[in-house]
Amino acid sequence: MTEQNTALWLRKRGAPFEVGPAPYTPPAANEVVVRARAIAVNPIDGIPGFLYRVVVPWLTFPAVVGSDVAGEVVEVGPGVTRLRPGDRVLGHAVGMEKSRNRAAEGAFQHYVVLMQHMVSPIPGSMSFEQAAVLPLTLSTAATGMFQQDHLGLAMPGPDPADRPETVLVWGGSTSVGSNAIQLARNAGYRVVATASPRNFDYLRSLGAAEVVDRRSRDAVREIVDRIGDSPLAGTLAIGSGSLVPAVAIASRTNGGKRVASAQPESVTRLRGPRARRRGVRVSGIWGGTLKDNEVGPAIYVDFLPAALASGAYRSAPEATVVGTGLARIPDALRRLRDGVSARKLVVTV
Template sequence: MTDRQNTAALMRAPRARLTVERMPMPEPAADEVIVRVRAVAVNPVDWVIQGTGAVTYRWLPAPAVLGSDVAGEVIAVGSQVTRFHVGDRVVGLATGTDKGRDSRHEGAFQHYTALLERLTAPIPDAISDAQAAVLPLGVSTAACALFQPQHLGLAVHDPVEPRTARGVVVIWGGSTSVGMNAIQLARAAGYDVVGTASPRNADLVCSLGADVVADHGSSTAVDDLVAGIGGRPVLGAVAFGETSAAPCIEVLRRTGGSVLVMASTPVSLADLAGRRRLFPAMVPVFTRLGLRMVALMLRARRAGIRAGFVWGTSLRDDGLGDRVWGGLLPQWLADGTVRPSPEPLVTGHGLEAMQDALDRQRAGVSAQKVVVTL
């Protein structure tokens, strides 16, 4: 690897814009592969960290390499790696911005990065790098919400088992990037799914496996979902989007469901992340956020609902990562049960395009994932 040079889109200091700089080449630990990155996707958390990390990601040292979603080619493998070889096309979840990890070793927005073998899957030939790059954080967060015992704790059923009425999973925000993955994973695991989307995305969300799609912008969305569920047992709800937890509690209350998984803060951090200074604007934002969270938890508890916040990279440490990335996802991608969703929106090529890509994601997308090819 000595003839190769690494370059990253680096966040030099909290709130600094990304700049392209030379970086050391990462060396693989025993359970890691080193990947020449060919495509990365942008998640809301990337601009949240850039804009508010001094408060929300206090553990993350700068300079930092942001980014979770990597597709590329293996150029080196650690001594204990068994599933991959040099030259394999792979997609994987980089978790370098988590507490105790090293973002410069395991961050997506650079030419070469490390990935844990247990959070990496082969890319089938029919899927391009840009298509594959949309998967990692979306699939991982959806899997944590659906399969971790502290959340919905769903079992994965063999597809040949008869599809009896196992129950319904509610995905509020079914047209978000993570929501589209949650619908597909819940269906693949053998459950009925109902969800929400804007009318323009309703057919798309149906095509992923939801049998009822309500308009999350409509005042009748809760009624429409409850009617669509039609008395089937409800296993729980997953809420994507700042305003989604409260209507999910209402759906669960009216259908007898008892588990809510929240993926989003109940107040958007988009405006705060875009400001030149965090202080004093952060004070009312975080006060509102704290108060809304307490109010939601109380409302859920009063309705007999267990509510929790999902952390999409937590499958790294509990065995679920290996189960999903080492088994279920490769199988479901290969046989077409899961198709990479949403569609990639390639906004640029090269690390110089990364900052614009973060700004583009923060401005808002609809059933698309911002991707940069490298």
């Protein structure tokens, strides 16, 4: 197959994004190529040049970054039987991961190479724009909740029985939090979550049983009260300042006393020793690690396709389309830096 590819390049560390021709890379074993129709942006895609040395020091340039893509499968590699050309899918593009580090696998281009077990078919009724909302933040929530080195919770599945344990999601209206709430509910846990009051109804619509204002001076006490005697199975700490209250709550409730943090690794490492003294184990999430263990296929192959089709899982939060074309991605990143609330910024391609 000879397709004309175009990518949004980062020619070197700190360089501005630049649209230009790119090679079409055919899929290797257990890979597929997807023609991107919508791409979403995440904070990591817009970090300033100097931070690349800290966050992704291995990344080689010229690079194509980006994690979230939805589109049509155009070609499948050897060993791929669950996907066919023409399938409408979403996928987590892992080109920025240390073990991949390959421009062909970045989301910011027309033809993206994806690992087949990080791809999920989407229902015909779901737009590509709405589907692109999910991948990285779904992966991040799933990594924190289900990997054994983090919370090690029970996996989600169809018709889960209600469990007696609670999961706390601090930062429930973030994209990561929106997924964490839904994953926990689909595994049968009761969910307590925080957000700003304007997002309380949104969190309830995702399945949170209790919602608390994250800015309330009494948030820790309120949450401890609402968890009550129910064992706390684990906490996902999302957003700056989330670790201090998350550790305080874990130390004051019954249960596993584990907190998985989506904060930068340096912040998580700083808080770790103090948390340990309070009997709480804090671990730092890297949202791409599930591609190398049982959690990736459990989510993208076994759980998500059926859950999206049945409506048990929503693509949330709501997509806001910033524009059309790869050249609009930098605008989306600028808007993301200004802040969003219960929204995901997406570009149509």
